[in-house]
Amino acid sequence: MEPVQGAAAPSRRGRVVMLVDNGVHGDSRVQKAARSVAEAGWEVILVGIRRGAATEDTWRIGDAEVRLISVSRRIPHPVAYRRALLRRPLAYRPGPDGRRKIQRLKAQRDDLDLRLSEIKVARREGTISQFSELSRKGVLAVPYFMNKARFQWVKFRNAELKRLQDRQQDPHSRIDNLALRFWQTTMGDRAWRRLDPELWDYELAFAPVLDELKPDLIHAHDFRMLGVGARATMRARAAGRDVKLVWDAHEFVPGIIGRPKNLRWLPAQIAYVREHAPYADAVMTVSPTLADLLRKMHDLPEQPSVVLNAPPRTLTPEQRALPVPDLRALCGIDAATPLLVYCGGINPSRGVDVMIRALTELPDAHVALVSLHPNGKVPTMIELEDLAAELGVADRVHLLPYVPHWQVPQFLAAADAGVIPIHHKPNHEIALITKFFEYAHARLPMVVSDVQTMADTTRATGQGEVFVADDLADYLRAVRMVLADPERYRKAYDQPGVLAGWTWEAQAQVMEDVYRRLLPGRPPAPSVPAPEPEKDPAPVS
Template identity: 55%
Template sequence: MLVDNGVNGDSRVQKEARSAAEAGWDVILLGKAPGKQEQSWQIGDAEVRLIRVHGPMNRRRYEYRHAPLRAPLAYRTGPLAGYRKQKMKAWRADLNIRLIEANAAGSPAAKARLVFPRMGAKGLSRWVGLRYKQTRALEQRRKAMNAPLDRFTTAMWQRVMGERAWRKLDPYLLDMELAYGPVIDGLKPDLIHANDFRMLGVGARATLRARAKKRDVKLVWDAHEFLPGIKPWSPHPRWHVAQILHEQAHSKYADAVTTVSATLADMLVERHGLTATPEVVLNAPDAEVSPEQAAEPVPDLRELCGIGPDVPLSVYSGAAAPQRGLDIMVESLPQIPDLHVAFVVLRPTSAYMLELAGRAEALGVADRLHILPYVPHYQVVPFLSTADFGVIPIHHWPNHEIALITKFFEYSHARLPFVVSDVKTMGEMVAKTGQGEVFKAEDVDDYVRAVKAVLAEPKKYRDVYGEPGLLDQWTWEAQAVVLDSVYTRLLPGGRHKTAEVTP
């Protein structure tokens, strides 16, 4: 199996690896090491290996070039501009100390000797400052790439190279292949399970190399998102275009496709001309955990927040980014005086989390905001269950409209009432089942209304989970059967012989 992350925090990939190994497949999960050190461990009977991805091509070639026409006064790319600016500051600071010493000594001659150096330092500082500003402005223009010349070259590469233009628009994708490729080739897998769009290319190209050597390798593409509809992970204007072209270029090599919702499955058929509708594998939580997992004590959410059982507590668990809408949970706190908010996120000290903490401070509600780290995926459900309700406040992005996301199932198994924004699939499901309240995305007043409704009658929403069969369909055990059937169809009789690479 192949995955484009450090595995920890990716519950879907962890469950895929564990359940496939339990079903008798030999599973090796390759992920990306977060630092310079490669790592390895076990998830059940599955082996995890994190490999180091060197990224010299993450910085485009043009970023290394001098630009005599666009910015004639700019320094060459690199640390020189910062060095020159700092050196001028140091020179002027030193001259100032010498002047202080001359004044203290009462020496007119010493002061006179400093007149011309100080004038020279002042003039040269202005010159260096001008060149420094041009250098930084050039760097910003290169990042924005919105000048006519930049737009022309982006369009030119697409016209000239077609789908292959991803190589020029985001060469970091080749850095990833150069890191993962040799490891995959050395494993000689029978099946490669590529998670998401970046690993699709890595897996497809490894499949092509294997087939060129007369080895019949099968490729499973696990599409987690509708790529054209996501908010780009990178602000670089060529990044999203490159990923879309990269996905288009390699989707045809997949022998089977799995995805996270029936809606997305139909969209993938239409977009990529797939001959078969992808199998739906929901990212639902485990109904049961292994004995070693069950033996680990589950942290107490309320204890970590420092509050008792009767204090109202809302929780958000998952990825933290502006498009996830977490700010509404902070902005609403002054209107809901007793409510506490818990964010359970991968990086509690990220810039976004610090921004939200600062906003809570400004609103005078910092004591009611709690930012906590992830717990292992098999502890999420019991960990969240002591909250009063779970929140999914995501904004209206195309990719947010089409699936029941991981936290939807986790909140459900934790038997939490929902407060969810009116994104299509989740909003309609919550309205249909009566699990919670739906509010207008990004509308603080409507969010406050929904929260107050849930807090007023929590039992009404929790009772929905007692309906027979509702939660049974939302378990990983049911999804693992689907995934195993895909593997078995591609490799009949191949169990116990397959090395998987999971993105």
């Protein structure tokens, strides 16, 4: 990524504004899409969200400009500020009031403790009589009693608020389920306005930026940006400009897990997507299975285009110039030590704990987890470290930081096998995830759990072994088979067309075809000599 050196000249092909609900860093699909579309001659402005103390608000990814904007919490959900007088009348209003009262009472108690200490010291030093000591302590007795009583009262009201909030998160809450069904029945897909009004925050932040940029095409990444793009498209058309909207669906919204647990959140997102999906002029997504689901769920007039999140086959000179770290050196092991690698985010549904537990039966093997975010460890990582220490294998578990997305295959190639141990969750079943392609371009034998799409592909190509998710014994079987004859699995990548179809260059052509269909009559993409493709990582024996 390069600092902005001034605005790029407007393209004769047209202006594309991409929208994403993150800070762009770490989102390889978005980065690759912006770079490729700009290389195809479109003027690309990628608008993302500034998170915390971001060091940069604008920069470039190739010829694409990146801009980060602030999305403030302008319309919080009523549960964030309203009291529920009928359910918990003594609970504090949501917010900091209860905590602030607790701290104020603690400060008052500390002040009383100081006065009591002064009395005790004076008595010990003989500067006051026993009568004076008892008298001054008596004066403090009432404030002490009042402080303690008020403390218990405030503590009780805080506990009432906590019980209320827990109940509001309970999917079995009758009151909240009745409210949910009421809004769904009376408002239909418009119910998200009541169920999750915080979705408006994205609209209020992005809308003025989009109106100012006047794009020819809006490329909305994932579901939150779909509504933002749909509304901007309609405003532009009302003003006489023919703007097209592309929805890039990264995941199946009804299958989302690990997000806010309150029972209103997911129905709100589903309704939000259903309301705005008809506004999309074209839909693209990450797998054929998800394309089928989206067409059926939203009654789309045509099958969404499939753009796999595959690694680039060719690198820019700037990307080539950045040294690739040595995976085995970072782990402190030699080339003969069996090394199993996992790359990507870690949470309980990713199943990474099976890799740690298996080390007790694989005495020579090491595990590399390329998962450490610049912001530090997530709780699940700490739990895995504790598990490794408990099992006595901590010296063979290596938590490593991420590398730039274009370096991942070459970085991982030094391992003996790539592991994808994810559990059975709706969105895990329907796509070939990013690390699957990264392992393939690293020519790694794979050990994958039996989630449907990846398991079917692995069996069909012969590039690895499939095990029953979260089954330690079956995982050990699969690992031992791969480590016993890795070349058998590496040969799968020599089959014609296997790796060639799993490249970002092939996916970028799909995007270009969608753009040209929506904006016909534009000049063709400039003819640029293709850089020399990266060589496949040498097989590791």
